[in-house]
Amino acid sequence: MIILKSRREIDRMRIASSIVAEILEGLRLLVSPGVTTFDLERYASSEAKKRNAKCAFRGYHEYPSSLCCSPNNQVVHGLPNKSPLSSGDIISLDFGVVFDDFYGDAAITVPVGDISPAAKSLLAATEESLYAGIEMAVSGNRLGDISSAIQNYVENRGFSVVRDFVGHGIGRSLHEDPQIPNYGLSGKGVKLKPGMVLAIEPMINEGSHEVKVLNDNWTVVTCDGCLSAHYEHTVAITENGPEILTRI
Numbered sequence: 001m002i003i004l005k006s007r008r009e010i011d012r013m014r015i016a017s018s019i020v021a022e023i024l025e026g027l028r029l030l031v032s033p034g035v036t037t038f039d040l041e042r043y044a045s046s047e048a049k050k051r052n053a054k055c056a057f058r059g060y061h062e063y064p065s066s067l068c069c070s071p072n073n074q075v076v077h078g079l080p081n082k083s084p085l086s087s088g089d090i091i092s093l094d095f096g097v098v099f100d101d102f103y104g105d106a107a108i109t110v111p112v113g114d115i116s117p118a119a120k121s122l123l124a125a126t127e128e129s130l131y132a133g134i135e136m137a138v139s140g141n142r143l144g145d146i147s148s149a150i151q152n153y154v155e156n157r158g159f160s161v162v163r164d165f166v167g168h169g170i171g172r173s174l175h176e177d178p179q180i181p182n183y184g185l186s187g188k189g190v191k192l193k194p195g196m197v198l199a200i201e202p203m204i205n206e207g208s209h210e211v212k213v214l215n216d217n218w219t220v221v222t223c224d225g226c227l228s229a230h231y232e233h234t235v236a237i238t239e240n241g242p243e244i245l246t247r248i
């Protein structure tokens, strides 16, 4: 069941989402060679605390951290650790909070120092595919219009869409209906309506779309060892088109 949000509820979600956006922006500036993902975790949780926001991921299905840090061939749900980032790495950072009963959720992929042209083009295609999807998040369109816009954007550039993980509705829960695959057919799926709030999150691989979960039961990696990137925004569908609640 898709839970529509009132204008007042979207106002509350805008606050939770802006906290996420600010903290992700702080993390982006912090990323550099020598920094550990554990440093990033500490920053995210202390900044959330300063704002009286609760970290959404810690404890969610027993996830042990506040931030997901997924370098290079890690797709999503990487665990913060004490190994330093190196120039040439890319690192996906996924963060969410609850504030005033509502969730906000967003992700970025950040270059560490100088990265290869191939990595740059993966990051650009993934971020741009998110905006191609958001552009379709318009009342009267269908869910498949978002999915197919993302899929077409990345496949036209030679990259592949992860199938095993999807975006989601968001509100008083982190994950609500509908599920939002990053592949699909335009014109299919539920009709989009004002008041829907969607976490749209393309996870895009440089090589094959296949992924697997490591023995820690969290870290998702590409099967072929190639790079993967992830961007996410929490987006409200309004009478006036999509509003990106996690925009900085």
Ligand code: MF3
Pocket (backbone or CB within 6 Å): 056, 057, 058, 060, 061, 063, 068, 077, 094, 095, 105, 106, 107, 168, 199, 232
């Ligand atoms: N952005 C991810 C999602 O929406 C984060 C969840 S990770 C978990 O699914 F650790 F909380 F599970």
Ligand code: CO
Pocket (backbone or CB within 6 Å): 105, 106, 167, 168, 199, 201, 232
């Ligand atoms: Co999400």
